[in-house]
Every structure is written in structure tokens, then in C-alpha cells.
Amino acid sequence: MSSRGSFSAVDRALREAGLVVHHIQENPGFARLVVESGDDRTELDLGADARLFLFELDDTQYERLRGEAARWRERTKELARRHERARDLGEGRGPNLGREL
Secondary structure, three states, X not given: OOHHHHOHHHHHHHHHOOOEEEXXXXXXXXXXXXXXXXXXXXXXEEEOOOOOXXXXXXXXXXXXXXXXXXXXXXHHHHHHHHHHHHHHXXXXXXXXXXXXX
């Protein structure tokens, strides 16, 4: 949903009050407006706090999200392992290639 859609009630109320409304910036959950009346002008930032508007997932969505989180967790661990190996090599603590396997 666009910010304009999210904040349409605010926009409508301002216009109905006889104010001029300009949308300067719009992102999901955020809108920056300039509101004018005669010689008066003010910038208004509006935000929707996701913590206040919780949503529910059905079982399929939940399992998909859980799987995605597990994949990201594994990718993060692998990147951390690569970083540690690279750091060790850079500090002269590389693998002991002379050891018996």
C-alpha cells in the first residue's frame, strides 16, 4: 500500500479544512507533506509504526517465513566462517598443510 493510500484520511481531512496539501516524499509507512493556508506553510511528517499494526500469518506463510529465516541464518554463519578464515590467513595463521590427514 502506498503512503498516499495509508494516509489518505489525513490528506482528505486537511483538504476538507481548506488547506492545500503537497506530497513531498512518499515511502511505505511514511509521508512528508507540505500543508499551506494563506501565508502559513508547514512541513508534516507522517509515519505508521508497524509495532502498532500487527499482522497475522497463515500456516503456509509462517512456514515460508521460517524457512527463509533459516536460510538467512545459514548464509550469515557461512559468511562469518569465511571472514574468520580470511582473517586467519591474513594474520599468518592459515591451515597447516603439512599435517597428515
